[in-house]
Every structure is written in C-alpha cells, then in structure tokens.
Amino acid sequence: MIKCLIIGLLGLALTTTAYAESAEAKGLRLAKELEKANDGYRGEKGTMTLTLIDAYKSKTIRKMKGLTKEVKGDGDLSLSIFLNPKDVKGTKMLTHSHKKNDDDQWLYLPSVRRVKRITSRSKASSFMGSEFSYEDLGSQEIEKYKYKWLKNSKTKKGDTVWVLERIPRKKSGYSKQVLYIKAKIHNPIKIEYYDKKKELLKKSTFKKYRGYKIGKKTIYRPTTIHMVNVKTKKESIFNWKERKVGVSLSKREFKKSSLK
Amino acid sequence: MAFEDAYFSQRLGEEADWKVLAGYRIFNWTATEAFHPADVVNSRNFDSNVENLEKKGELTLELERTLEDGSLNFYYWPRFEEPDYPGKESRLGSGIDLERPVWIDQGDATSNQNWGVQYGARFQYTLDDADFSFHYLNHIDRNFPVVGTHNHLTVGTVTTPLELRFRPYFFRVSQMGGTLVYNYQGLQFKVEAAHRNFEQKVQIFDVGNQGLRQPDDHSEVALGLEYGLSHESSGAESTLLLEYQTMFGVSQARAEEMSVFQNDVLLAWRYAFNDTMGKELFLSFIFDIEREHEFLYNLSYQQRLSDVWKYKTGVRIYDAPKKKTTAQGLELLDKANHAFFNLIRYF
Numbered sequence: 317m318i319k320c321l322i323i324g325l326l327g328l329a330l331t332t333t334a335y336a337e338s339a340e341a342k343g344l345r346l347a348k349e350l351e352k353a354n355d356g357y358r359g360e361k362g363t364m365t366l367t368l369i370d371a372y373k374s375k376t377i378r379k380m381k382g383l384t385k386e387v388k389g390d391g392d393l394s395l396s397i398f399l400n401p402k403d404v405k406g407t408k409m410l411t412h413s414h415k416k417n418d419d420d421q422w423l424y425l426p427s428v429r430r431v432k433r434i435t436s437r438s439k440a441s442s443f444m445g446s447e448f449s450y451e452d453l454g455s456q457e458i459e460k461y462k463y464k465w466l467k468n469s470k471t472k473k474g475d476t477v478w479v480l481e482r483i484p485r486k487k488s489g490y491s492k493q494v495l496y497i498k499a500k501i502h503n504p505i506k507i508e509y510y511d512k513k514k515e516l517l518k519k520s521t522f523k524k525y526r527g528y529k530i531g532k533k534t535i536y537r538p539t540t541i542h543m544v545n546v547k548t549k550k551e552s553i554f555n556w557k558e559r560k561v562g563v564s565l566s567k568r569e570f571k572k573s574s575l576k
Numbered sequence: 577m578a579f580e581d582a583y584f585s586q587r588l589g590e591e592a593d594w595k596v597l598a599g600y601r602i603f604n605w606t607a608t609e610a611f612h613p614a615d616v617v618n619s620r621n622f623d624s625n626v627e628n629l630e631k632k633g634e635l636t637l638e639l640e641r642t643l644e645d646g647s648l649n650f651y652y653w654p655r656f657e658e659p660d661y662p663g664k665e666s667r668l669g670s671g672i673d674l675e676r677p678v679w680i681d682q683g684d685a686t687s688n689q690n691w692g693v694q695y696g697a698r699f700q701y702t703l704d705d706a707d708f709s710f711h712y713l714n715h716i717d718r719n720f721p722v723v724g725t726h727n728h729l730t731v732g733t734v735t736t737p738l739e740l741r742f743r744p745y746f747f748r749v750s751q752m753g754g755t756l757v758y759n760y761q762g763l764q765f766k767v768e769a770a771h772r773n774f775e776q777k778v779q780i781f782d783v784g785n786q787g788l789r790q791p792d793d794h795s796e797v798a799l800g801l802e803y804g805l806s807h808e809s810s811g812a813e814s815t816l817l818l819e820y821q822t823m824f825g826v827s828q829a830r831a832e833e834m835s836v837f838q839n840d841v842l843l844a845w846r847y848a849f850n851d852t853m854g855k856e857l858f859l860s861f862i863f864d865i866e867r868e869h870e871f872l873y874n875l876s877y878q879q880r881l882s883d884v885w886k887y888k889t890g891v892r893i894y895d896a897p898k899k900k901t902t903a904q905g906l907e908l909l910d911k912a913n914h915a916f917f918n919l920i921r922y923f
Contacts, residue, residue: 368852376852376883401883402922403854418759420702429581429604433707433757435764440806441813442850487762489806511808548811550851566591572702573640573647 343463343480346497351458353502357528357535360384362559363399368446369551378404378444385565391415391455393570404444408575413455418486421450424575431575440489446552447518447543451489452509460485466494475500490517501525501536518545528561535561578660579633593642600633605698605711606768607755610842610862611821613770613796614711614753617653617696619718623662623669625892626836626909627862627872632657646701653694656716656746667912670903674723675743679716685726685745685778692716710754717749717772720791720834728781728788735788737781747791748775766800766819784902785833792834794825810849817844817860828866836905839866854886855879870896870906888918 337345366378379400385393391413398407406426413419421434440449461482469477476499483492491514496506504522511517524539541554568574583599606615610627620629635655641648656679662669678688694715701708721744728737753770774791782789798821806813819842823831831838844860857877864870876890893913896906903910 370852374852403880403883403886403920405922418705420705429602430606431604433759433764435759435762435802435804441804442806442811442848445848445850445852445854447811517808545811547809550811568593568642571642571647572707573642573700 339465340463342465343482344458346465346478346480347458347461347463347482350497350502354535356386356533357530357561358386359563359565360537360559360561361563361565362556364554364556364559366444366446366448367551367553367555369553371549376401376445383565383569385567385570387413389415391419391457393567394453395570396453398444407444409443409450409453410570410572410575411454412570413457415455415457415459419454421454422572422575429576431572447545447548447550448552448554449489452520452543461493469496471498471505477505498525501527503536503538516546518543520544526559528559530562537561578657580631581633583636595640595642597636597638597640599636601636601638602631602633605709605755607757607766608768608798608800608819608821609817609844610819610860611796611798611800611837611840612768613798613821614709614755614768616717616719616751616770617651617713617715619657619659621660623660623666625874626668626906627842627860627874632660643701645703646699649698649700651696651698653696653715654691656690656692656694657718658690659718659744661744667914668909670908672742675741677721677744677746678726680745680747680776680778681716682748683776683778685780705759706756707758708754708756711752713749713751715749715751716746717751717774717791718746720772721746722780722782722789722791724781724783724789726778726780728779730788735781737783740783742783745778745780747778749773749791750775762803764800764802766798766802768798768800769796771795771825786902789833792826792830794823794831794834796821796823796835811851812847812849815846815848817842817846819844832867832904836908837862838864838905840864840870853879853881858890864896864906867905868899872896872906872909884922886920886922888920889916891915 361383363381366380368376378398381397381399383395394411396409398404408424410422411419422431423434424431434450440451443450443453461484464481466479466481469479471477478497478499480495481492490509491512492510494508495504498505507520508516509518520541520543522538522541525536527534527536539556543552579600580602583597583601585595585597588594603617606612618631618634620631624630634653634657637652639650658677661674664671664673676688681692696713698709698711723742723744725737725739725741727739728735750773751770756767758765773793777790779788779790800819803816821837821840823835823838840862842862847857849855860874862872873893878888880886894909896910898907
C-alpha cells in the first residue's frame with residue numbers, strides 16, 4: 317500500500333514537472349494572449365497632447381494628430397503629425413513596424429522640406445525632445461523580445477496583474493523592460509525601462525483605460541501615458557483628447573511620399 | 577519677393593494613386609547634410625551659407641503616381657527662376673554687382689526671357705533598410721554659370737572681350753542622378769550622385785579667369801556617414817557626421833573653377849539637449865583635401881524662446897587665402913567671417 321502511494325506520488329511529481337510551464341514559456345504565452353486581445357482593431361485615429369516637463373517642472377505642450385493602421389501578418393503603420401505649437405507644426409513621424417526586422421521610421425521636417433530616415437541607433441533617442449524614444453513609439457511586436465513571467469500581483473482594487481520581463485532580441489536602447497499587465501484588460505498599467513547598465517532608466521504608467529467595441533470584441537486603450545525619466549527627472553505625458561478605434565484608413569496615408 | 581511654397585494639389589479620385597500639383601515649390605532631393613549634387617532643381621540665394629544655400633520656389637506642374645513602396649513623379653517647369661547673388665557690398669560677394677542672367681537655350685546666348693521648357697522625372701523607392709531615388713532632369717542649370725560676356729573676338733590664339741560685363745550665363749543641362757540612404761548596424765550610409773551633360777557648346781569670355789569657358793560635362797558624387805549616440809545621464813543626444821564630395825570628368829583646375837566643393841570633407845557634430853526649449857548646438861568643419869589651406873568653420877546654437885519665437889546664433893569663419901591671381905572656390909569667401917543672430921517668429 318505504502319509502496320503504491322510512493323509510486324503514485326512519484327508519478328504525480330514527474331507528471332507535474334513534465335507539464336510545469338517554465339517562466340519563459342508562461343511569459344511568451346501571456347504575451348501572445350495580449351497580442352490576440354489587441355488584434356483586430358483595424359485602424360485608429362485621434363488627437364493628443366504631448367506635455368514635456370523638465371526637471372524644474374517647466375512645461376511645454378504640443379498638440380498632435382495620430383493615425384495607426386493594423387497590418388495583418390506584419391507590424392502596424394503609424395503616422396504622427398504635430399499641429400501645435402507653431403515652431404514644430406507640420407513635423408511628421410511615419411513608422412512602418414515589422415514583426416522581426418527593425419522598424420522603418422522617417423521624420424518629415426517642414427522647415428527644410430526634408431524626409432529623413434531615422435537611424436536604428438537613433439531609435440533610442442528622444443522623440444521631439446520628449447522622454448519617449450522613437451523605439452517606445454515603434455511597434456512592440458512579440459517576435460522582437462524574449463519574454464519571462466516574473467510573478468503575479470494585484471492592483472489596489474484586487475485585479476490580477478501579470479509581471480513580465482522582456483529582453484530585446486535586436487539592437488535596442490534598453491537592456492530589458494518589466495511590464496505590469498492588468499489581466500482583465502490585457503494591457504499594461506506600468507512599464508519599467510532599464511538602460512544598458514541594467515539600471516532603471518524610465519517608468520511609464522498607463523491610466524484611464526477606455527474600452528472600444530469592435531464587432532464582438534472590446535479593445536482597451538489608455539487615455540494617458542505618463543513617462544518619467546528617473547535619472548534626469550524629466551517627464552512627458554501623452555494625453556488623448558479624442559480617439560476613434562476600428563476606423564478604416566487608407567494605406568496611402570502611410571506612404572513615405574505622402575509626408576511632404 | 578520670392579515665393580517658396582505656394583501650390584495647389586489634388587488627388588485624381590478618392591482612392592486614386594495619381595496626384596497633380598501646380599504652383600511654386602521648393603524641392604529637397606538631398607540625402608547628405610553639406611554636399612548636394614542631386615538637389616539642383618531650385619534656384620539658390622547665394623547670399624547665404626554656401627553648404628546649405630537658401631532655395632527659391634520653382635513654378636511647377638507635377639504629376640505623382642503612388643507606388644506600393646515608393647512614388648514616381650513627373651515634372652514640368654515653365655519658368656527659369658533667377659538665383660539671387662550677393663551685391664558688391666555683401667560680405668559674401670565678390671565686390672561687383674552681377675547683371676541679369678542670360679539663359680543659353682538652343683544655342684541662343686542673348687535671351688534673358690525667363691520662360692521655356694524644363695522637365696524631369698523622379699523615382700523613389702524603399703527596399704528594406706534602404707531608401708533610394710533616381711532622377712532625370714532637362715533644365716536650365718543654375719549652379720554652374722559662366723560670368724562674363726558672349727561678345728568676344730578671337731584672333732589667332734588670343735581672345736579679347738568686346739565688352740566688360742559681369743553677366744551670368746546659364747546653360748541647358750541633362751542631368752541623371754540619384755540618392756541612397758541605408759541603415760546598417762546603427763550607422764547610416766548616404767550616397768548622392770549626379771552626371772551632367774551640358775547641351776549647348778557656347779563659349780563665354782570668363783572675366784574672372786580671363787579666358788573662354790563653358791560648363792564642362794561632369795559627374796559629382798557625395799558620400800556620407802551618420803552615427804547617433806544617446807547620452808543617457810542627461811537625455812541629450814549627439815549626431816556625428818562625415819561627408820565627402822568629389823568631381824569626375826574634368827581636370828582638377830577646371831573642377832576648382834566650377835565648384836566650391838570639388839574635393840572636400842565635412843566633419844560635424846550636432847548636440848541636441850532634448851529639453852523643453854529645443855536647445856541644439858552644431859559644430860562643423862569643411863576642408864579641401866586637394867587644395868591647401870581651405871577651411872570653413874561653423875558653430876551655431878539655437879533654442880526656442882516660446883511657442884512662436886526662436887533664435888539662432890553662431891559664427892562662421894572662412895579661412896582660404898588666394899593662392900593664384902584669381903580666387904577660386906572657397907577663396908572667393910576668404911575672410912568673410914561673421915557672427916550672426918537670427919530671431920525667428922512663427923505664424
């Protein structure tokens with residue numbers, strides 16, 4: 317009897333080990349769940365403000381228009397157009413994201429009527445003086461990172477939060493990112509960015525999520541993203557004023573030639 | 577008064593891939609920062625920075641076909657826009673006021689009518705990490721004038737001008753060229769090239785060089801390398817630039833007469849503070865690797881003052897003493913050193 321029990325327990329232990337999901341596999345699985353939950357938004361457009369706050373709390377507010385088009389089988393297309401203030405009005409950033417390769421990004425500078433391709437090294441650089449880098453505004457495709465599940469935690473309201481680590485597979489301005497994903501909406505509520513020395517560099521918080529009904533699916537988007545550079549104490553806040561999700565956008569609006 | 581951009585554009589149908597544009601337009605076909613062999617459509621204001629001359633709008637009729645990853649553009653330019661030259665009092669001038677230009681078209685060296693036929697096409701495409709473009713132009717060149725007179729008399733081997741005039745003559749040219757920008761491992765490689773065939777072979781007595789001249793067929797190639805680096809502790813970023821331009825198809829002496837940058841290198845550093853005031857420092861150094869002692873130093877700083885005001889200040893030093901009787905290339909600007917302060921108001 318005891319022998320049978322030992323064999324049984326041993327068998328159960330072996331089975332559990334064989335089927336136990338590694339932290340990496342769990343991280344990847346949850347990342348795929350996130351991707352699936354956010355798939356099918358078709359297109360998105362809206363206006364937003366980008367508030368730049370320096371270490372002395374002095375503020376500059378920029379108004380932008382943003383368009384994003386979902387592309388099946390590859391990364392998305394996005395276009396940001398600065399509307400205000402006057403000194404940056406007409407500046408445009410076009411991103412062609414890719415699942416595996418580096419994103420293609422171009423900046424149109426109206427003062428010199430020039431479309432400039434952004435170098436992959438510059439992708440770690442600041443976007444228009446903000447704490448968001450070109451990389452932050454590019455695609456976050458699963459294929460570009462190695463994932464690892466770190467732990468589960470709870471929000472103050474008791475919602476489950478998955479804490480995932482992701483390490484870029486290719487050249488990046490970061491050594492790793494730690495994502496805090498609210499399981500209920502399959503979207504991040506916080507991301508920590510670590511520099512090449514593996515020290516915490518920036519923290520972004522995603523607030524005021526709103527659900528958009530697209531067919532039978534609800535896709536969530538934050539109204540505010542607040543990025544804080546813990547080293548320079550500078551901050552930047554994206555705040556969406558109006559947003560439409562599920563819109564149909566022409567691919568032509570995302571051509572490099574239409575930037576001029 | 578000169579128009580820069582004042583045009584009307586219309587897509588031919590809601591979902592059509594064709595677009596038509598008409599009006600004054602400034603083009604930017606360059607890939608590099610200081611040398612621009614492919615970027616020749618617009619007339620320039622020569623009373624500005626020699627490596628980035630201000631442009632004047634060109635009256636344009638354009639038809640654009642949008643492609644999957646690029647575009648094909650056809651151009652017609654009915655008017656020859658005159659370049660602006662520095663006056664004799666200008667620090668960048670040569671001490672004389674140039675006369676109204678003459679456009680040498682169909683062998684006629686007397687026309688200063690600004691209207692005629694100019695056309696071109698440009699194909700742009702993106703392939704993976706590379707953006708490339710090719711163009712063909714048939715227009716009146718505005719970058720390689722011969723200054724002097726077409727009234728001259730040659731007796732034996734001696735040519736004598738029949739009048740002393742400082743009149744720029746511009747010639748019809750066919751130009752083929754292109755650009756390439758390629759991202760590789762954090763570096764950006766740039767190539768910009770053009771080959772020019774001048775169609776009319778009319779000899780002009782060049783008052784500066786005291787001899788008969790015409791623009792010679794030639795090629796220009798510029799190569800560039802860009803490297804960016806972020807300063808994480810401050811949030812600032814630096815961009816390092818290395819560029820080189822050379823001319824082919826003409827002798828060294830002729831290249832020196834024709835172009836300020838016939839064999840030159842640019843080293844530059846841009847430091848963007850990435851702060852709310854958009855502060856930026858730019859330091860550049862251009863030197864000739866063929867001709868001795870030809871240097872151009874530039875240091876500039878700019879920042880916003882508010883949402884509508886900005887200033888740019890700096891200093892430029894031209895160090896290129898004259899080596900022969902006639903000043904060539906950058907020697908024409910020797911000691912035209914100056915400091916500047918530009919206050920810019922946006923509307």
